[in-house]
Amino acid sequence: MPVTSFSTAGSSSPEAAVLDAYQKMWSTYAKATGSANYLSPDLSRYATAGARDLLVRALYNYKKEGVVTRGAPVNHPTVARLATTEKPPQATVRDCMDSSQWRRYDRNGKLIDTTPPRPRLVRAELASYDGSWKTTLLVVNKGGTC
Numbered sequence: 001m002p003v004t005s006f007s008t009a010g011s012s013s014p015e016a017a018v019l020d021a022y023q024k025m026w027s028t029y030a031k032a033t034g035s036a037n038y039l040s041p042d043l044s045r046y047a048t049a050g051a052r053d054l055l056v057r058a059l060y061n062y063k064k065e066g067v068v069t070r071g072a073p074v075n076h077p078t079v080a081r082l083a084t085t086e087k088p089p090q091a092t093v094r095d096c097m098d099s100s101q102w103r104r105y106d107r108n109g110k111l112i113d114t115t116p117p118r119p120r121l122v123r124a125e126l127a128s129y130d131g132s133w134k135t136t137l138l139v140v141n142k143g144g145t146c
Helices: 014-033 049-065
Strands: 068-071 077-083 090-097 102-105 120-129 132-143
């Protein structure tokens, strides 16, 4: 499934645009983890700065270790802060991410983690550049934090 560019034009609200961009970042990342594609150009559409660096580093390590994923995370994000008057506009998203259906496998197809992970608290900072929201900072806490 190809990932399309995101624009806030036509979104029902700034909150909806922020959440849409956040969800697309995770779906793009989950797709990339299926092949450990750390060179995926699609990540730059939804993540920049430290967030993009974190995701690319994780993908690189997956590639190096022969790890891929199957499935996808289930996100439950909310906009905790929205400052549309800042330059650039800023937002904070809080999420209780369930990754129990997004599992890691080794190069032989063997499940790495036999115990399903517990929901984890995620905090993301987003900024709007030329009408497109991108995640700039991503903090993923350990399982059981929400």
